[in-house]
Amino acid sequence: MKPLIVKLGGSVITNKRRRFTVKRATLTRLARELSAAKGPLVIVHGGGSFGHPVASKYGIAGGYKSKDQLMGLSLTHRAMERLNAHVIEALQKASLPAIAVQPSACAVVSGGRIQSMELAPIQKMLALGLVPVLYGDAVPDLSKGMSILSGDQLVAQLACELGTKRVILGVDVDGVYTVNPKTNKNAELIQEISLSNWPLVEKRLTGVVEERDVTGGIANKMCELLALVERGVEAEIVNAAKPNILRRAILGERGLGTRVVAR
């Protein structure tokens, strides 16, 4: 059975306005919802108020320019490990045998893109019934020296390589909107994004990338997902901040947020 891949957005599990703050109750609830999965599961989480501010301070996404960025990479990675430890603990409390997988130690990245990834350990973990948990990470980069490997890119890579049929991205809004719904009350929810309507949708996505988002925001997320659906994978962005939406999506319900489809 192919694994389902679920991403927990940094916006859902952390308080983006307060550094290094986990939304503990939400994480506990989401861990319970994830435990409803019937088959193998891979979890990826974003950085929220852990990874983004540190990576941004040291300009990690722009590549290696000066020596102080080495400490920046180290600190960004450590911040992500700290968030990851919270996620793993919550999953364990929900009886999921979660195990951390360090992306910077198994992905070969060049120009910010994964060139290859060692997946044998992850495949064995899945075969055993373990739940691998990866996260957006600061990584060594073959051409830029260093870069940020986003959780979204990891989701796409893992889905392709593991033969996943469906990925679910949990964020803290109802899906993808024409503009950021948190800052614009005229934002309209887009129910379906496809390869054919994307050029139009992209033009309507007027919001600027969030100041502290080192992974390029919602448009980048879409590009990753569109490349994925082109290969026959289903993707959906749902509101994981609302109780039971993620659980329902995991159990197979469609149409709970924005669907990303090929047609």
Ligand code: ADP
């Ligand atoms: P993650 O939660 O994976 O870290 P982001 O924080 O980058 O991902 O994406 C989710 C956030 O994106 C939401 O909190 C929302 O406020 C913001 N956002 C910006 N523009 C949009 C948009 N057009 N549609 C939906 N969300 C948007």
